[in-house]
Amino acid sequence: MKPLSVKNLTAIIAGKLVQGSDEVLIQYGAYRLKQVKKPNTALFTNKRIVNWKSLEPLSPLVLVTDWSYSQNEIPKHVIIIKVANTDEAYWKFVDFYRSQFDIPIIAITGTSGKTTTKEMIKHILSAGKKVTATTLSSNSRTASLQYLLSIDEETEAAVFETAVGSPGDVTNAGKYFKPKIGIITNIGAHHLNYCKTIEGYIRAKGEMLDIIDPTGSLILNAEDINTQKIDLSRFRGRIIRIGKDASCDFRASNIHYGQNGMQFTVHHKMSNHEIFVPGFGEHQVYNALAAIAAVCELGVSIAAAAIQLYTFRQLNKQLQKFEGINHSILLDDTWSITTTSLEAALKVLNSLGEGKKKIAVIGTITDLGSWGYIIHEQAGELIHRVGGVDVLITLGEHARIIADHAVDLGFNEPVYTFRNGMLAYKLLEKIVDENTIVLIKGDMYSKQMFQLAADLKIKPSLPAE
Incomplete structure (x- = not known):
């Protein structure tokens, strides 16, 4: 951050300095208390702060607030700028900073x-x-x-x-x-x-x-x-x-x-x-x-x-290629999952897996609300339409909808649905070999998918053949 004095900030946000020195330099900004990590931070908040003791190591702290504190409630080492509306003052600060x-x-x-x-x-x-x-x-x-x-x-x-x-x-x-x-x-x-x-x-x-x-x-x-x-x-x-x-x-x-x-x-x-x-x-x-x-x-x-x-470096868990168990090939795509990224991953599975047995392990798609059932059905339609999957495994209760709908549409390869990642691992341990490529596609917030991907890896990422 380009440093800014308390005096200048007070003028920019049309505030009033009611406690502390106007010569202190502000080097950081925050609008939530938990964002305050270092001294010389300007904190914009309309919430009342109670635990001042915990903020002592972060002094000097500049508090921009429209909250009316009682006399002597705020420690002397805290600089206070009083404003009519904290939100308006915050956006004035944002606009000013960007304009520089x-x-x-x-x-x-x-x-x-x-x-x-x-x-x-x-x-x-x-x-x-x-x-x-x-x-x-x-x-x-x-x-x-x-x-x-x-x-x-x-x-x-x-x-x-x-x-x-x-x-x-x-x-x-x-x-x-x-x-x-x-x-x-x-x-x-x-x-x-x-x-x-x-x-x-x-x-x-x-x-x-x-x-x-x-x-x-x-x-x-x-x-x-x-x-x-x-x-x-x-x-x-x-x-x-x-x-x-x-x-x-x-x-x-x-x-x-x-x-x-x-x-x-x-x-x-x-x-x-x-x-x-x-x-x-x-x-x-x-x-x-x-x-x-x-x-x-x-x-x-x-x-x-x-x-x-x-020389660009591929991002972790985004269709990264590894050696998997039993000398198989593993595609770790467990950073996120949407129908858009699932279709892309299936096409990669088909291209890299030409001539091999192709296994897709698919997890739940999140953040769908009432659309959850429909979008999971659309994922099942993708499995069927894109084709190429020789074994389909789903992990999670909602992910089962993917498997069920793919079967309803005519997908006639082996299908397995699990709630537990360990059960999926035990199956894969039996059915994969050196002529198998496994796509594991899930969400970064799914600990089960992350763990399963980790369990399936043997060595660092491999180059393409």
Whole structure:
């Protein structure tokens, strides 16, 4: 964070200093007590603090509040700025801090691929710039202030995820970041417990159009069906489309599996470039296309981006390849699960498992609310439609819906449903061998899926054959 004096903060938020020195420098910001980790933090809260003793090691602490404390209730080492409304004061501070920096900020949303795309962009830009970014997939609203404050006078670019847990999340993220470039990777079915319907989820993702600078750019997957449903007429900036169609601004062709990743040709304007990106699957090509389009907007050449993508490090638990038990091959894809990412994983299983027995171990899809049954049925339809699975195993009560629906549709390969990961392991121990490839697909919050994936691994990740 670029340091700010108490005196300047008081003026910015139209507050009144009622206790402490106005010369203290503020170096951190927070809007929840648990976010206060270091001294010289400005805490914006309208909640009453009771346990002052625990805050003594964090002195000096600057408290911005509209709470009326009694006389002598607050220790003398706490600096107090009284405001009429804490929320209004907080957003004045956010607006002021963001306005200090004239740097390009890229915001990314999407059902799948946003973390990988963000990491690719960061990796490419870091070759020549100081870049700040979202940490892995930690993209909740509660983390937004810390990411904003990670921008300082040396920062030259920033790239942040703007996730959707409920309607308004992308809009709120836009208040913090005010991006110049926005990316929607794709739109599947997720977070329906708050968005209620697929249409509501699409609208929530479409909030990206409203947060981008009017002179900025929006990067879209031109071939994603749900993204095509967004009304683009209200967007005044430049729309950049990526995909395989000849009409795309950044087009991929000649896509094939290479050693430990994907090889393809990218066509842009009148130029063609050969690209290799670590990580398996055609979806990884789309992630790379979005990243290339974004960095090109910032003046990075495709040739320079290609060099950086070659050294990109694949993210953990995202279709990583390992040696499994009984000399099998294991694809660990237990970071997250949606129908969008499940379809991508099944296609990778088919490509890497050509000529082998292919086993899919599928866990429960979360954050679906009343849509849980329908979306799990759609996952079962994917198993049947994509094909190639020789043995289907589901883990979890809701995941059983996947298996049942696949069978109802005509899936006639062996099917096993378990509630207990150990039982699944015992079965796999019996049926896998050196001619088997196992996909384990689940959610980061499922301890059973994480543990099963760990139990099935024998050695570190393997290169592709």
